Amino acid sequence: MSTVSDRELLERLPGFLILHDNKEFYRGWLRRELVMNRCQDCGNWQHPPRPVCPECWSQDVRATPVSGKGVIHTLIWLRQGPPAPDVDYSTPHPVAMVELVEQPGLRFTSTVTGVTQDDIAIGSPVELAWIERHGEPFPVFRPAGS
Ligand SMILES: [Zn+2]
Structure with a gap:
């Protein structure tokens, strides 16, 4: 697997x-892989990416x-906002902060595709x-098992 250069x-x-601290996060997008920094000393996950573990101050993340x-x-359901590809505010457009199974408090925010207001709520399992978007991979969520 070839690595995407910083320029690319x-x-x-x-x-x-895109900065030094988050470039591996975005490089993962191009492989359709959601990556988050994990401390190699204590196992703590963190997001957004930072160069130091907030639990043990290790720099080996x-x-x-x-x-x-x-x-x-x-x-939340947005009924207005800036124009964006595939975003229809009239439906309205969902934005969800998802707590990932890896660790309590580890969260990632994106939209949920293919749903109406009747389909999801706080507590709904998603994947x-x-x-x-603009011809490049973009991470979203969908109802689990859909
Ligand atoms: Zn740590």
Whole structure:
């Protein structure tokens, strides 16, 4: 598997603030893999990516794939917002903060695809899925088992 260069990463995901600390997170997107930093000393997961473990202050943190499985922790329905591909505010558009199974408090925020307001609620189990935006992979959630 070839590694995407920093230059290619910046070119393929314009509009994202990609820095040294989060570049492995975004490089994972291009492989359709959601990665989060995990401490190699104490096992703690963290997101957003930081260079130091907030639990034990170890600097040995590595981008590590997560399962993408979790439950909806916070859910909002947007009825207006900036134009974005595949976003229909009239339906309205869901934005969910999902608590991942890897660790209490480890959360990732994205939309949930293919659902109406009757389909999901806080506590609903969801799983990672990938759509494309601007021709590049973009991580979202869908109801678990769908
Ligand atoms: Zn640690």
